[in-house]
Amino acid sequence: MPLDRERIVAAAIALADAGGLEAVSLRKVAARLNAGPMRLYGYISTKEELFDLMVDEVQAEILPEEQPGDWREALRILAHRTRQAALRHEWLADLLGGRPTLGPNGLAVTEATLAALDGLADVDTVMRAVETVSAYFTGAIRREIANLRAERATGLSKRDWQRASGPHVTRMLATGRFPALTKAVYDATDVDAGASFATGLDWVLDAVAAKLTRPPA
Incomplete structure (x- = not known):
């Protein structure tokens, strides 16, 4: 062939x-x-060109078939689809956040992202909003993938690691030197990665919404 x-x-x-x-x-x-x-x-x-082409190919999985009318929903969908693509292709996390991909799929994702905010604020505000949302989901995805890799490397799930680390953490907290951390360890609700991602994304979108003002007609 x-x-x-x-x-x-x-x-x-x-x-x-x-x-x-x-x-x-x-x-x-x-x-x-x-x-x-x-x-x-x-x-x-070059291998770098190959990586760019690989990312662009996966970008096709991120682009939704239809663009939602609501900007928050559009950015939320793009962020979640990026996370889902990274969970299918963990190597994508290593290439997120670098220089933008200029292939047709990458440009289409960028267009969809900018189009979601078009007309809601001046172009500089829109660019900062896009950068802020992208910085959040890129960091969150990289952290999640890093944790998955650590689980495989050590053979310990999150709960197994917590149990193994428990005696040391308990001794350190008992010193009284870490009151805020002690409260977090004993009182905070443990949520899975998907729920944490969704909550953080909503908070970021709330912050972006506060900065968006429709320009005068």
């Missing part, structure tokens, strides 16, 4: 899904496609 960019990117994504970005190289992608590495250079110049 002849090579093309679509097959190369699909092979690279499959490798990354199985073993992370460190499992992706032009040589490994070529081997997966039963092709010589030099053949790939007719389609891909």
Whole structure:
């Protein structure tokens, strides 16, 4: 079967899904496609270009089929779909927050994000709003993926880790040096990652809403 960019990117994504970005190289992608590495250079110049193409391909999973009329719902959906894509492709978390992707899917996601806020404020306010929401969900997604990787690396779930760490934490809290942390440990409600993500996102959207003012007609 002849090579093309679509097959190369699909092979690279499959490798990354199985073993992370460190499992992706032009040589490994070529081997997966039963092709010589030099053949790939007719389609891909560098590994960084390949990563950009991989991200753009996954961006297609983030873009909703229809744009909601409400800006909050539009940004909420984009944030949740980004999280869901990262949970399917954990390597995406390593590439979020860097330079913007300029492929067709990445540009479409950016367009949908900006369009959701178009007309609600001046363009500079809109840009800061988009950056704020993006900074929240990028950080939250990276933290969640980091925790998932730690669970696999140690073989301990969150609750297993808490039980294992319990005696040390109890001794440290008993010193009285950490009253605020003690209150958090004993009184705070433990929620899962999905609920924490949703709550934090709503708070960020509340803050953005306070800054948005419709310009005069």
